[in-house]
Amino acid sequence: MASTVIGAGITIEGEVTTDDDVVVQGTIRGKLQAKEGLVVESGAVIEADVVAGPIRIAGQVTGNLTSSDRVDLANGARVIGNVKAARITIADGAQFKGNVDMDV
């Protein structure tokens, strides 16, 4: 339970920086930087540029995603922005608009 959880009903406007895992159920506007994994759960809203380790998204993200590992867009995810990562998966049912940059 060392991870940071942004609960549903919470809105953060500003910059979030963490060394741990982050689970987002609420809203973040600004900037999000995590050294470890990021999970954006269904119902969560992120309007920010994101830099993190492995990223898993089931919610709504507007902004650029940069991962040192991989990005997974699950069913129900809605992403508008560019994605840069070593590996990217987009599940059936995920909405996505933006550029994809993988290490080719």
Place this chain on the structure above:
Amino acid sequence: MANETTIAAGTVIRGSIEGTGNLVVAGHVEGDVQLSGEVTVESGGLVGANVRAARIVVRGAVRGDLVADEAVHLEDGARVVGDVRAARIAIGRGALVRGYVETTGAEGNRPAAARPAAAARPAPAARPAPAARPAPAARPAPAAAKLPPPKAPPPPPPQRKIEAPAQAPAPRSTGTPASMGAKREPPPPVVPALKKGAKAVKKRSY
């Protein structure tokens, strides 16, 4: 429990946090916090801004105002620099506070209830006071033993006075020629001049 937000140690947030639910801060938050639920600043947690919530529990550090609709609990390890306002405020042993603290009633009846409570506190405070008096009474005895030595020092002042007059003639010689017209008025200044002269003795003692 879905509305539980945790800012873990190692997490830094620069910006405001607002919404519903509870918040636990073990990391750093530099921005206003406004919640409808309970905010807990854990040991090691730091909030560098104002916090407003229904309930606030602090075991870490806060640099900003704490405003709670219901209660503020400052527990062991809490360090608060800022004002604290709430209907009920508890400052526990080991908590450090610097700022204005005010209990405010959310309802009209509560402040009245709070005042008797405040009035009741002085009374118990008065009871300890008499209990404290016996202690000073015990002190007088040692103080009496110490009194003789203080009486001994008084003699030295006379000695200084004796030395002072020696200095006095000098000011008179200098003062009289300058102020011949007002001979009666100079004397009063001469008296303070003696006291000042005593200080001058210390300088001469150098």
